Amino acid sequence: MSDEEHHFEAKGDAGASKTFPQQAGTIRKNGYIVIKNRPCKVVEVSTSKTGKHGHAKCHFVAIDIFNGKKLEDIVPSSHNSDVPHVTRTDYQLIDISEDGFVSLLTDSGDTKDDLRLPTDENLLKQIKEGFAEGKDLVVSVMCSMGEEQICGLKDIGKN
Numbered sequence: 181m182s183d184e185e186h187h188f189e190a191k192g193d194a195g196a197s198k199t200f201p202q203q204a205g206t207i208r209k210n211g212y213i214v215i216k217n218r219p220c221k222v223v224e225v226s227t228s229k230t231g232k233h234g235h236a237k238c239h240f241v242a243i244d245i246f247n248g249k250k251l252e253d254i255v256p257s258s259h260n261s262d263v264p265h266v267t268r269t270d271y272q273l274i275d276i277s278e279d280g281f282v283s284l285l286t287d288s289g290d291t292k293d294d295l296r297l298p299t300d301e302n303l304l305k306q307i308k309e310g311f312a313e314g315k316d317l318v319v320s321v322m323c324s325m326g327e328e329q330i331c332g333l334k335d336i337g338k339n
Contacts (some may be wrong), residue, residue: 198325199264204238210322215251219264219324224240227257234260244300246329247299254327266324268331273317282330284319295321298299298330306333307338 185308199214202296211222220242228237234257240249247264255261270294284292287333298304310317310333 192216197265199262200328201260202263203257204240204255204259204261205236207238207240207261207263212245212266213240213252213253214262214264214325215240215242218249219246219266219327220251221289224309225250245324245331246327262326266322269321269323270334271321272316273307273311273319276311282307283321284321295328295330303330303333 184228205227206292207222207225209222211227222242224239224241225331226239228239230236233290238255238257240253240255242253243249244251253261260263271286273282274285274291275283276297277283281293282297284295285317286292297307306320307317307330314320318334318336319330320334321328322331
């Protein structure tokens with residue numbers, strides 16, 4: 181063993197995996213699954229009986245949590261499927277810039293300025309109207325597999 185000290189560069193990410201394996205047969209409706217490298221919410225699961233090759237199959241119908249596209253996958257129920265780590269965080273809305281980015285206040289008091297306004301027309305209208313009226317708005321941000329998007333809105337008006 182050497183007496184040298186080892187120096188590691190801090191990358192800011194602990195290298196935590198974006199997904200974790202879970203047996204396909206245990207993934208249920210309203211759970212999450214990765215289909216075609218996209219994080220999805222399961223809307224329907226059906227399981228077929230074991231066939232002549234001995235594996236029961238799970239048929240997943242899921243919706244991409246960021247773009248709303250419907251995706252399907254069929255996996256043997258005894259095999260592992262990737263399940264994304266999905267987190268929701270609430271931030272207070274401070275400002276909306278001209279170029280479609282929002283400025284949010286984190287719990288630690290810092291600002292987060294790297295998020296775009298949502299593409300969902302209804303949510304977009306609610307955020308813009310509420311902000312124009314000067315309401316105290318809290319937005320829910322869903323984060324999974326390195327992507328973030330505003331997915332909800334709450335009015336915390338202290339009138």
